[in-house]
Structure formats: C-alpha cells, structure tokens
Amino acid sequence: MDSILLRNNVKIIGEGNRPILFAPGFGCDQNMWRFVAPEFESDYQVILFDYVGSGKSDYDAYSSSKYSELGGYAQDILDICLALDLKEVTFIGHSVGSMIGILASIQKPNLFKELILIGPSPCYLNDPPQYLGGFEKEELDELINMMDLNYIGWANYLSKVIMKNPERPELSGELEQSFCSTDPHVAREFAIATFFSDYRNCLPEVSVPSLILQCSDDTIAPLEVGKYMFQHLRNSEFYQMKATGHCPHMSHPEETVQLIRKYLTVNQD
Amino acid sequence: MDEQLDFAPCGYLSLTDDGTIHCINQTLLVLLGIKKSEIMGKHINVILTKSSQSFYQLYFFPMIKAQEKVDEMFLTLKSKNGDNIPVFLNAARNKRNETFVNDCIFFPMRRRYEYEQVILSAKKAAEESTLSKEKAIVELEKVRKELECKQKELLELNETLQKLTVTDELTGLHNRRSYNKVLSQNLSLFHRTTNPFSLLMIDIDHFKLVNDTYGHLTGDKILKELSYILKNESRVCDFTARYGGEEFVLILPHTEKEGSIQIAESIRESVETAIWTVPSITVSIGIATAINGDTETTVQSRADEALYISKNKGRNQLTHAEELKKGLFRN
Known part of the structure; x- marks a missing residue:
C-alpha cells in the first residue's frame, strides 16, 4: 500500500468521509488543484496524486511499456483506490486526466460514484468528416516540437544536475518549485500517449454518471469535442462554462467549484 | 504608456x-505588422499559431497563475500576414488598480531559433545513433559469446584428439608414437649436453600363457595393473609408455647406469611383491644408457638385447647393456 502511495505521491486532506479524487491534466502535477481542492476539505476526503513521471512521483517506477498508453495511468488510479480502500469515489479529472478516469471506470465501474470531466477529449486529431478533434497531425507535431524547444521536463533534470553543484543553490530552488517539472523522456511519451490517442470507441462502455465541464474558447478541447462526449456518454450532463481557455480550475476556480458542488448535491441521492 | 516602453527594443503587451490584450507597445505592433486598433481587446490567440495557442493554455497560463512569472518560454507568434515569428517570452503577474495583469515581453529569436532547431535535430540524431550503437554492441556481445563458446568447444575437442594421439587406450600410458618422439628428444638433448639418459625395456614373463589360460580380459587387467605400478615407481620426470603387446618402455632422463639399475630393480621387486587381483606375474627388464654416437635404433637395440639376456637367464631379473659389452653374456 505504502509503495503505491509513494509511487504516485498521494496526499490525503480533509475531514469528510466521502472520497473525492482529483486527477491533474497533461504536463502538470497536483498543485494545479490548489484553488479548487481546499474548497472540499471540510466535507470530503480529498485525495491528490501525481502521475508516475510527473511532480514528486517515483520516477524509477516509470516504464515506457506500461505508460505508452493511457491504460497504464488508469491502472494506477485503480491501484490508489484499492490501496486506500476507497468506495463510491467522486472522480474529478482535468483534460487527459478525464480520459484516464473514464478508462479506470470502465474497468471497475462499481468503484466510482460519478465522474466530473473538465475539458475532456477522446481524440485530439481531426477525423473528417464525422469528427473534429481540433488538430491536424502537423499541428500536434509542432506542439511536441515546441515542448522540445521549451525544454519541457528539463527543469527537473537540471535540478538533479544542479543539486550536485551546491554553489548555485538559487537556481536549484527555483527549478524545484516548477510545478510542470517532469522528466524530458517521460514528458515526450506522455504527450504522444495523450495527443495521438483515440479513445472514442470506449465512450459507450462507460456506465458511471458524468458531468462534462466545457470551457468557452478552448483550443485544446473545443466545444464540438465536449458535445461529442456528451452524446456518447450515457448518463452524462453537459455544462458550458463562462470560463475561457483550458484550465478553468485555475482561471475560474469559483465557477468551477460552484458547478462541481451543484452537481454533487443534485447527484447526492 | 511612456515613450521609452512604447519604443523599447522588445515587444511588450499585457x-x-x-487572455485579453489590453495594452501593447509599438515595437510589438511593428513586429506583427498590425494596427493597435485591430488588436486591442482581442484574445492573444489571434497572434499565436495553433500549437502556440495550445502551449499557452497547457503551460503559460497555469505557470503564470501558480508561479506568478514565466521565464524563458519559447512561442511562435503569427503576424498579420501569416508569417511565423519565433519569440522568447518573459512574463510577470502584477497587480495594478486592484486587478491582476500579466505583463509579457517578447524578443524575436530568428537566428537563435535556427540554432536551436539544428541543436535539436543533432540531439535527436545523437539519441538515435546512441540507440543503434547500443543495439549493435548488444549484438556484437552476443556474437562474441557464441564465438567464445565455439572456441572452447574446439579447444576441448583438440585436447581430446591430442590425448588420443599420444595415449595408449587400454593403459592410459603414452603410446608408441609418443615414445618415438620423446626418445628422439632425449637423444638430441644428450648429443648437445652429453648428459646421459637411460632406457628400460620391460616385458611380462610368460604373458602368452596367462592369456591362453585366463583369457584376454584377464590379460588386459594385468596390463592395467602393471601400468599402475610403473607409474608409481617412476619419477615425475620419467617417461612411461606401452611399446606394444606386453612390452613397456621407460625413458629416464639424466640417469646413468647406476641410477637406472636402481629404478629397474625397484620396478622388478614391486611387480614381484605386488598383491594382484589377477594371477601374479613377474617382469624381465633390459636397460641401456645412452653413449656417444647413439641413434634411436642403436640405443633401443642394446636395451632389447639386454632384455633378451634377462629372459634367457631365467626371467624376473634385469640386465644392463654395458654388461653385454664386457661379453659376459655372449653365447
């Protein structure tokens, strides 16, 4: 049990009994939830974690074969639920975290009470004429190239190198804080597993009730994709937020919290 | 905006x-080839390429919100006429008039962008070549191990063959072929150093009778047991071989007449007094010690002659060839 909690850097806060599990989106760790998660502490058991290869997870636990598809990450969600003996879990996932939760719920539907999906997408690539994911292949290639140019993941690598150079402590501290830190190799594989995946076929298999929170003007998960999710997920509700962009839990935490609360209250019985 | 910032050598917007643009300087407007009125109040997406829009949402926004600053981010801007402009971006989150604004400065980095692209593709090529090198090394190591195995097998096979060619199969002593070689070596050494060696020819007494009476299996057993005694009685430097049939030879390096007689006598005695698991036997021995002008044939025929004398004199005894010279035993 401890090994799984360490592997995924699991943090448990809050005074309630009902478990609520927050799964971060692509590229960032559990600190993403800092404006939202504390709002649920008083009446929920709030569980936060990092994906293997991100944040303060155990990087040695990473294996390309397991995590080259989102199923590997979904297995880790199930591992965490089992290790903590969670039941009736409220799952809140952002971006790729939504898809990871969906895959976990297909495997163990009884574990989950509901899924709250923020900016979900089952497939980022356009598949005309019936599906518009929002991206052409070249655009995704360029996005991954841009990650390379920004040395995404190198911060973490560098901080390890700089740890060995104590004469520059200021840089080490700064890099450690970087909450988007992840291994460069992992970042690239995670990006490919995320952006070049196609889980449209899985949507009809979902039986757990869900809420889709769709942002306005979201380049990464456009409105059409949210609607597609709504059409293909049984027992789903769809809400288009006033929030713009792809990270409403960071840009519009109040609206995000309010919508989640409302859904949880209505779905209570 | 003051004039210094408006025309500063870097693009600025807030x-x-x-994501709404509410302030932008002239430098950036010129870079984008766009009028202020066309862009004020618009979303930043209008000046970003598609992948930069995504990157902005995935990384820029969460970072500026959580860390209140972004350092050294690379993005691609899109000018009004559609050109891509690679830029370096620094941003800080500041509070002005009770609201938060995100101040960004941009440096075009065309040349540096080219360098970075070259470096990136070099990095990729290096990674790929490292990977294929590692694979090749693994493959090479496999081949090397196989070769090592084969070599070992070959060495073992050679060793077996070598043994087969120099060993007498029944007794495990050296065979006649090996004896001929060692005799020649000892002779050459003798001619060079004049340090004599002696040669013992040993023959089992009445062996034909044993064979006829008890059968060849018993005969073979006797040969084996005798070989064991010969091995035991000879010194480490001595050479013991089966000459053929029931005849054995010993080459005793650095051994003069007296020494050779001693060894021959101890062999004879051991054979006589040994406890045999088969009918007991005795041996007759002829000895020759190398003399000047000796060849393989002369030294061997002297030993042979001496053996003949031992037989004639009633067996179970030894004769040294020097005594023949004295004419003591000539018929």
Whole structure:
C-alpha cells in the first residue's frame, strides 16, 4: 500500500468521509488543484496524486511499456483506490486526466460514484468528416516540437544536475518549485500517449454518471469535442462554462467549484 | 504608456487573466505588422499559431497563475500576414488598480531559433545513433559469446584428439608414437649436453600363457595393473609408455647406469611383491644408457638385447647393456 502511495505521491486532506479524487491534466502535477481542492476539505476526503513521471512521483517506477498508453495511468488510479480502500469515489479529472478516469471506470465501474470531466477529449486529431478533434497531425507535431524547444521536463533534470553543484543553490530552488517539472523522456511519451490517442470507441462502455465541464474558447478541447462526449456518454450532463481557455480550475476556480458542488448535491441521492 | 516602453527594443503587451490584450507597445505592433486598433481587446490567440495557442493554455497560463512569472518560454507568434515569428517570452503577474495583469515581453529569436532547431535535430540524431550503437554492441556481445563458446568447444575437442594421439587406450600410458618422439628428444638433448639418459625395456614373463589360460580380459587387467605400478615407481620426470603387446618402455632422463639399475630393480621387486587381483606375474627388464654416437635404433637395440639376456637367464631379473659389452653374456 505504502509503495503505491509513494509511487504516485498521494496526499490525503480533509475531514469528510466521502472520497473525492482529483486527477491533474497533461504536463502538470497536483498543485494545479490548489484553488479548487481546499474548497472540499471540510466535507470530503480529498485525495491528490501525481502521475508516475510527473511532480514528486517515483520516477524509477516509470516504464515506457506500461505508460505508452493511457491504460497504464488508469491502472494506477485503480491501484490508489484499492490501496486506500476507497468506495463510491467522486472522480474529478482535468483534460487527459478525464480520459484516464473514464478508462479506470470502465474497468471497475462499481468503484466510482460519478465522474466530473473538465475539458475532456477522446481524440485530439481531426477525423473528417464525422469528427473534429481540433488538430491536424502537423499541428500536434509542432506542439511536441515546441515542448522540445521549451525544454519541457528539463527543469527537473537540471535540478538533479544542479543539486550536485551546491554553489548555485538559487537556481536549484527555483527549478524545484516548477510545478510542470517532469522528466524530458517521460514528458515526450506522455504527450504522444495523450495527443495521438483515440479513445472514442470506449465512450459507450462507460456506465458511471458524468458531468462534462466545457470551457468557452478552448483550443485544446473545443466545444464540438465536449458535445461529442456528451452524446456518447450515457448518463452524462453537459455544462458550458463562462470560463475561457483550458484550465478553468485555475482561471475560474469559483465557477468551477460552484458547478462541481451543484452537481454533487443534485447527484447526492 | 511612456515613450521609452512604447519604443523599447522588445515587444511588450499585457493580458488579463482571460487572455485579453489590453495594452501593447509599438515595437510589438511593428513586429506583427498590425494596427493597435485591430488588436486591442482581442484574445492573444489571434497572434499565436495553433500549437502556440495550445502551449499557452497547457503551460503559460497555469505557470503564470501558480508561479506568478514565466521565464524563458519559447512561442511562435503569427503576424498579420501569416508569417511565423519565433519569440522568447518573459512574463510577470502584477497587480495594478486592484486587478491582476500579466505583463509579457517578447524578443524575436530568428537566428537563435535556427540554432536551436539544428541543436535539436543533432540531439535527436545523437539519441538515435546512441540507440543503434547500443543495439549493435548488444549484438556484437552476443556474437562474441557464441564465438567464445565455439572456441572452447574446439579447444576441448583438440585436447581430446591430442590425448588420443599420444595415449595408449587400454593403459592410459603414452603410446608408441609418443615414445618415438620423446626418445628422439632425449637423444638430441644428450648429443648437445652429453648428459646421459637411460632406457628400460620391460616385458611380462610368460604373458602368452596367462592369456591362453585366463583369457584376454584377464590379460588386459594385468596390463592395467602393471601400468599402475610403473607409474608409481617412476619419477615425475620419467617417461612411461606401452611399446606394444606386453612390452613397456621407460625413458629416464639424466640417469646413468647406476641410477637406472636402481629404478629397474625397484620396478622388478614391486611387480614381484605386488598383491594382484589377477594371477601374479613377474617382469624381465633390459636397460641401456645412452653413449656417444647413439641413434634411436642403436640405443633401443642394446636395451632389447639386454632384455633378451634377462629372459634367457631365467626371467624376473634385469640386465644392463654395458654388461653385454664386457661379453659376459655372449653365447
């Protein structure tokens, strides 16, 4: 049990009994939830974690074969639920975290009470004429190239190198804080597993009730994709937020919290 | 905006949290080839390429919100006429008039962008070549191990063959072929150093009778047991071989007549007094010690002659060839 909690850097806060599990989106760790998660502490058991290869997870636990598809990450969600003996879990996932939760719920539907999906997408690539994911292949290639140019993941690598150079402590501290830190190799594989995946076929298999929170003007998960999710997920509700962009839990935490609360209250019985 | 910032040698704009541009300097407008009126109040997406829009949402926004600053981010801007402009971006989150704004400065980095692309593709090529090198090394190591195995097998096979060619199969002593070689070596050494060696020819007494009476299996057993005694009685430097049938030879390096007689006598005695698991036997021995002008044939025929004398004199005894010279035993 401890090994799984360490592997995924699991943090448990809050005074309630009902478990609520927050799964971060692509590229960032559990600190993403800092404006939202504390709002649920008083009446929920709030569980936060990092994906293997991100944040303060155990990087040695990473294996390309397991995590080259989102199923590997979904297995880790199930591992965490089992290790903590969670039941009736409220799952809140952002971006790729939504898809990871969906895959976990297909495997163990009884574990989950509901899924709250923020900016979900089952497939980022356009598949005309019936599906518009929002991206052409070249655009995704360029996005991954841009990650390379920004040395995404190198911060973490560098901080390890700089740890060995104590004469520059200021840089080490700064890099450690970087909450988007992840291994460069992992970042690239995670990006490919995320952006070049196609889980449209899985949507009809979902039986757990869900809420889709769709942002306005979201380049990464456009409105059409949210609607597609709504059409293909049984027992789903769809809400288009006033929030713009792809990270409403960071840009519009109040609206995000309010919508989640409302859904949880209505779905209570 | 003051004039210094407006015309500063870097692009400047400031964004609200929802990404709306509400302030932009002349330098950036010129870079983008766009009029101020066309862009004020618009979302930053209008000046970003598609992948930069995504990158902005995935990384820029969460970072500026959580860390209140972004350092050294690379993005691609899109000018009004559609050109891509690679830029370096620094941003800080500041509070002005009770609201948060995100101040961003941009440096075009065309040349540096080219360098970075070259470096990136070099890095990729290096990674690929490292990978294929590692694979090749693994493959090479496999081949090397196989070769090592084969070599070992070959060495073992050679060793077996070598043994087969120099060993007498029944007794495990050296065979006649090996004896001929060692005799020649000892002779050459003798001619060079004049340090004599002696040669013992040993023959089992009445062996034909044993064979006829008890059968060849018993005969073979006797040969084996005798070989064991010969091995035991000879010194480490001595050479013991089966000459053929029931005849054995010993080459005793650095051994003069007296020494050779001693060894021959101890062999004879051991054979006589040994406890045999088969009918007991005795041996007759002829000895020759190398003399000047000796060849393989002369030294061997002297030993042979001496053996003949031992037989004639009633067996179970030894004769040294020097005594023949004295004419003591000539018929």
